[in-house]
Amino acid sequence: MTTDKFCSMLSRSKPGPGDGGNTGSWRVLRPVINLEACIPAKRNKMACFHCWLYCPDSVVSKTIPPVINYDYCKGCGICAEECPAGAISMVDESTPLVEDK
Amino acid sequence: MENQTSILNLTEEEFVHPGNRACSGCGLSIVYRTGLKALGKNTILVVPPSCLTVLQGLYPVASTKLPCVNVTFASTGAAATGVRAAMRALKKADVNVVAWAGDGGTGDIGIQALSGACERGEDIIYICYDNEAYMNTGVQRSGTTPQGVLTTTTPIKGKLQEKKDVPAIIAAHGIGYVATASAAYPLDFYDKVKKATTLSGPRYIHVHTPCPPGWSFDTRYTIKVGKLAVQSGLFDLYEIENGEFRLTGASKNLVGKARIPVTEYFQTQGRFKSLDQEIIQKVQEQVDAKWARY
Amino acid sequence: MHIIESGNVAAATGVKLSRAQVIAAYPITPQTPLTEKLSEFVESGELAAEYIPVESEHSAMAVCIAASTAGARAFTATSANGLLYMSEQLHWAVGARLPIVMCVANRGIGAPWTVWNDQQDTISQRDVGWIQIYANDHQQIIDAVIKAFRLAQTVSIPVMVCYDGYLLSHTYMPFEEPAQSSVDSFLPTFAPTHFLDPENPGNFNTVTLPDVRPDVEGVIAPGYIEIRHTLHQDLRAALDTFVEIDREFKKEFGRGGNPLIEEYRCEDADFVAVCIGSLSYQLRDVVDGMRENDVKIGVMGVQMYRPFPDEAIVRALAGKKGVIVFEKALSYGNQGALYADIKSALYKSAERPFIHNYILGLGGREIKTQHLLDALTASCTSPDTFEDAPRWIGLKL
Numbered sequence: 001m002t003t004d005k006f007c008s009m010l011s012r013s014k015p016g017p018g019d020g021g022n023t024g025s026w027r028v029l030r031p032v033i034n035l036e037a038c039i040p041a042k043r044n045k046m047a048c049f050h051c052w053l054y055c056p057d058s059v060v061s062k063t064i065p066p067v068i069n070y071d072y073c074k075g076c077g078i079c080a081e082e083c084p085a086g087a088i089s090m091v092d093e094s095t096p097l098v099e100d101k
Numbered sequence: 102m103e104n105q106t107s108i109l110n111l112t113e114e115e116f117v118h119p120g121n122r123a124c125s126g127c128g129l130s131i132v133y134r135t136g137l138k139a140l141g142k143n144t145i146l147v148v149p150p151s152c153l154t155v156l157q158g159l160y161p162v163a164s165t166k167l168p169c170v171n172v173t174f175a176s177t178g179a180a181a182t183g184v185r186a187a188m189r190a191l192k193k194a195d196v197n198v199v200a201w202a203g204d205g206g207t208g209d210i211g212i213q214a215l216s217g218a219c220e221r222g223e224d225i226i227y228i229c230y231d232n233e234a235y236m237n238t239g240v241q242r243s244g245t246t247p248q249g250v251l252t253t254t255t256p257i258k259g260k261l262q263e264k265k266d267v268p269a270i271i272a273a274h275g276i277g278y279v280a281t282a283s284a285a286y287p288l289d290f291y292d293k294v295k296k297a298t299t300l301s302g303p304r305y306i307h308v309h310t311p312c313p314p315g316w317s318f319d320t321r322y323t324i325k326v327g328k329l330a331v332q333s334g335l336f337d338l339y340e341i342e343n344g345e346f347r348l349t350g351a352s353k354n355l356v357g358k359a360r361i362p363v364t365e366y367f368q369t370q371g372r373f374k375s376l377d378q379e380i381i382q383k384v385q386e387q388v389d390a391k392w393a394r395y
Numbered sequence: 396m397h398i399i400e401s402g403n404v405a406a407a408t409g410v411k412l413s414r415a416q417v418i419a420a421y422p423i424t425p426q427t428p429l430t431e432k433l434s435e436f437v438e439s440g441e442l443a444a445e446y447i448p449v450e451s452e453h454s455a456m457a458v459c460i461a462a463s464t465a466g467a468r469a470f471t472a473t474s475a476n477g478l479l480y481m482s483e484q485l486h487w488a489v490g491a492r493l494p495i496v497m498c499v500a501n502r503g504i505g506a507p508w509t510v511w512n513d514q515q516d517t518i519s520q521r522d523v524g525w526i527q528i529y530a531n532d533h534q535q536i537i538d539a540v541i542k543a544f545r546l547a548q549t550v551s552i553p554v555m556v557c558y559d560g561y562l563l564s565h566t567y568m569p570f571e572e573p574a575q576s577s578v579d580s581f582l583p584t585f586a587p588t589h590f591l592d593p594e595n596p597g598n599f600n601t602v603t604l605p606d607v608r609p610d611v612e613g614v615i616a617p618g619y620i621e622i623r624h625t626l627h628q629d630l631r632a633a634l635d636t637f638v639e640i641d642r643e644f645k646k647e648f649g650r651g652g653n654p655l656i657e658e659y660r661c662e663d664a665d666f667v668a669v670c671i672g673s674l675s676y677q678l679r680d681v682v683d684g685m686r687e688n689d690v691k692i693g694v695m696g697v698q699m700y701r702p703f704p705d706e707a708i709v710r711a712l713a714g715k716k717g718v719i720v721f722e723k724a725l726s727y728g729n730q731g732a733l734y735a736d737i738k739s740a741l742y743k744s745a746e747r748p749f750i751h752n753y754i755l756g757l758g759g760r761e762i763k764t765q766h767l768l769d770a771l772t773a774s775c776t777s778p779d780t781f782e783d784a785p786r787w788i789g790l791k792l
Contacts, residue, residue: 008617009551009625010492011160012589013598016611018120019158026125049108053287054324056123056130058115072119076126076313077321090321145591147461154602161608161616163598168591170464171600172457173487179454183417183461183469184591186445190416190467196593214457217450 018072023057027075029090031068037087041065051079051088106288106295112138121164123156126320128284128310128327129230130156133201135287136228136308137167139294144197145188147181149174149211151203152237153230177202178214181225197226197298204231204245208267219274219303226297226304229267232312240315247335248384249376252315259375268307272341278304279341280349284311285327289338289350309336317371329366331355334388348395356395363388396572402563405533405570406472406498406556407432409540411442412578413496416467416585419447419458423477424510425560426500430472452477456484456495463493464599466590468544470495474560475502475516482520485553489524489626491600494547494585496540497525499557500564501672501723503758511759512560514671518700518724518732524626526554526633527701529671531657533568535698538650541573545582545640550633552626559673561759573648581647630702637699655704656711660686661693666775667712667748669695670721671733674762678721681767690775697733705740712737713744719774721767722785723756731785749778755788762789 031051035041039048044064052062059069060079068079080088116137123130129152137144146169148154154171158164172180181200188196202211207229218225234252235241242252244265251259272279278300282290290308297304311327313320330336331351338352348356363385367373400408406429410418418437420430436442445462449455452473459469473481478499488495499517503509517527528543530536536558543554558564589597603619610616617625634655641654659679661667668678675696685692695711697704712718718741722731729735734752741747751774756762766788774781 007161007589008621009629010490010622011599011601011603013158013161013163013601014611015118015163015166015596015598017118017164019118019162019164020120020122023120023122046109053108053111054131056125056127056134056323057119057121058117058134059119062113069119074125075320076323077319078126078323081321082324143593145465145593157598158601159608160601160603161610163596163601165598166596168593168596169598170461170591171598172461173453173483175453176457176460176484179419179449179451179457180461182447182449182454183419183458183463184465186417186419186447186458187462187465187467187469187591190443190445190462191465213450214454217454220450221448 022071023074024071027073027093029075029077030070030093030095031073031075031077031079031088032091033066033068034087034089035065037085038065039085048084050082050084054078054082106291108288111288111291114138116166118164118166121156121158123152124314126313126323128232128312128323129153131284131287131323132230132290132308132310135291136294137165139291140197140199140298142167143195144199145169145184147172147177147184147198147200149177149202149206150237151206152232153201153203155237174206175210176214177206177211178216178218178227181227182218182221182223185224198224200225200227202227202229203237204229204233204267205235205243208244208265212270215271216274219271219276222302224301226306228294229305229307230310231307232310232315233264234315236312236315249380250372251375252372257375268305271305274303275344276303276305277343280306281337281339282306282308283327283331283336283338284309285324285331286338286350293340315372318369322369326369329361329369332361333363333366334360334392335363335366360392397569398572399567399569400533401428401565401567402533402536402558403429403500403565404432405537406540407436408572409537410470411436412573412575413541413544413582414468415442415444415470417445417447417458417462417469418471419449419455420471421449421452421455421473421477423452423474425502425564426472426474426477426498428564429498429500452481453484456481456488459495460484460488460491460493463495464491464591466585466587468585470497472498472500474500475504478516478520479504482523485520485523485525488553492551492626493553494544494551495553496543496547497553497555498540499555500560501557502560509758512562513723513757513759515724515757517555517557521701521732524552524630525701526552526630526699528554528556528699529697530556530558530563531673531676531696533563534570534650536563537570537572538644538648541578541582542640542644546633546637548585549640550629550636552630552633557672562673577647581644634699634702634704653698655699655707657696657698658711659694661695661711664691664693665716666690666692666719666771667695667715668692668719668721668771669697669733669737671697671700672723674721674723674756677762677764678767681764681771684768685771692771692775700733703736703740708737709740709744712741712748714746715748717774717778718748718750719753719771720750721753721755725754725785734785751778751781752785753788754785760789
């Protein structure tokens with residue numbers, strides 16, 4: 001049995017991102033990090049990262065500063081709710097991204 | 102058990118791809134992501150129909166970076182048995198064989214196969230994520246739906262019966278490790294899964310996973326709602342290791358302290374809106390009586 | 396080695412020789428002695444396999460499905476309600492294209508409870524997509540099990556080896572036990588191209604869409620209907636594959652040659668009695684007697700029922716005067732399933748014989764030779780008096 005034959009006879013999915021498409025399009029509100037309040041950004045050291053820990057979709061990076069992948073962020077707002085520094089605000093999706101300005 | 106893992110030393114390696122079909126703010130997504138970090142690469146997953154089937158992706162794209170076999174609803178415990186048997190037959194002993202099922206797939210339709218696997222002492226980890234109803238089919242009541250909860254099959258009066266205590270049923274099999282956890286405390290869950298990987302025989306972890314659409318709360322409150330369930334003393338975090346019960350983490354810290362009234366937890370979710378004072382009072386008394394024993 | 400044992404032990408011996416790696420089973424009469432024997436083989440160390448005493452037939456097939464997906468050779472056995480309890484899993488095993496082999500000691504279905512033989516259990520599961528092979532004696536049982544493992548892994552489709560409960564499962568007959576070395580050379584190790592592998596992770600049996608969809612590399616993957624179409628095509632092709640496997644088996648072991656249908660005195664026959672299972676050997680005695688009275692009649696046993704060997708059956712029956720189909724099962728509210736299948740196959744034939752249908756032996760009702768003789772005589776002498784509906788043999792009320 002060849003590999004090709006095998007893959008036409010049953011459902012065996014291969015891992016990859018974006019099965020649900022660009023789930024960033026689900027967002028109504030967009031999380032925006034205020035780097036002046038964000039603990040790792042402000043202190044310039046690995047710290048806090050509640051946003052990274054609680055994100056259901058692993059779209060926040062554990063970096064200084066944390067970066068949100070807007071392609072896939074569904075905009076749930078958990079990061080904003082759990083940020084101990086109140087550094088993340090949920091802004092209306094119709095507001096342009098900073099780099100778009 | 103003390104937390105051994107902190108946010109800072111929790112691995113950055115991810116085993117779940119973003120862009121999957123889980124709902125926004127999904128409690129399962131949080132524990133799935135965290136649990137797979139604890140299990141690591143050398144793991145085979147067994148999954149029955151549930152929200153996780155959807156999260157995992159539609160053919161031919163998989164959101165999980167681990168090998169997985171999707172199985173029929175009632176068969177999870179037996180299918181995990183089969184994977185382990187094959188691993189023994191093929192001399193691949195060091196693989197984690199992990200069943201990951203919902204509360205209906207575990208406590209209702211899947212309980213026979215799970216009970217059989219526990220009785221036989223199968224060398225498997227079974228993780229039940231409890232979102233307290235059949236969420237994937239549109240929020241129908243399950244055995245683990247709490248009393249009074251509105252679901253699409255208890256639409257007016259709320260569920261008449263009390264929540265089935267599935268971890269206690271599994272613990273009654275006398276297996277070596279039973280634990281509960283919550284999506285609101287992912288590091289506690291991580292440590293319990295990690296500990297399970299170091300043990301053998303049947304290991305059962307029951308994890309409470311708040312569900313924004315099914316429980317009717319805003320997606321941003323998944324962690325807050327999960328924490329309230331624990332801090333009100335309704336859902337307790339514990340381990341039963343070789344028959345010895347102990348509270349862990351946030352629940353352990355509650356012993357001897359004032360708990361948040363259960364009604365504060367109920368008020369955060371639309372599913373409790375038909376609860377009358379009588380039931381709230383009864384639940385509070387049950388919780389108080391339970392905690393008096395701790 | 397020549398031994399005298401029960402049909403269940405013949406089956407268990409075939410499983411042992413085939414080196415099954417994972418065996419899961421739940422007790423049900425009349426299959427139980429088969430799995431008892433296998434547990435003995437495993438406990439004694441004669442067979443290096445994992446034996447899982449599951450809590451239900453549904454779980455037995457679950458173990459086989461998962462073990463087979465993980466790359467192990469898997470086996471189970473059941474009967475009657477046990478088969479039906481795993482029906483969902485039968486569909487799953489074939490949709491997942493797993494080379495599981497299962498023995499079914501045929502038994503009637505409750506309600507009302509019956510433990511005795513008929514074939515309603517497996518015949519009712521004819522549409523799930525499993526290959527169904529029926530054995531008529533103990534030699535055929537052990538040989539069919541070995542061939543079934545080879546066929547299953549060649550075509551990636553599970554195979555049922557069916558034999559009549561009690562009549563074969565519990566009776567003792569002599570049979571030849573093939574040498575392990577010969578079986579090893581006939582039956583290669585199960586080595587699937589894809590399995591549950593942490594080094595090459597894949598997600599098996601995921602939800603599949605109505606339409607085709609590109610994979611992560613942009614290659615278009617089939618939708619549900621393509622996957623099912625491939626299954627059907629592969630099942631049809633399995634007829635020829637099984638003929639080839641049977642030919643190789645005969646070369647190695649000296650037995651076989653009738654993989655799809657087994658004909659007895661059919662060559663010059665005007666009439667052919669057709670059935671599935673051990674009844675065909677009882678019919679041989681009746682036919683021998685009728686031959687002495689100059690009735691040109693033969694017997695055809697259907698060995699492989701799914702995929703349906705329609706071409707072989709048409710070759711055997713076209714041009715005959717009459718075909719008389721005896722069945723220990725039926726499609727309730729219609730006709731015998733085999734009768735309907737044969738009638739359908741003969742439709743495209745230019746020379747269509749008359750075809751009659753008899754239902755008999757349900758729930759173990761004794762099949763008397765005189766009843767068979769009377770039925771065949773009636774069919775052969777006054778075929779035009781028959782309606783297109785089954786007649787029942789042996790009713791007492």
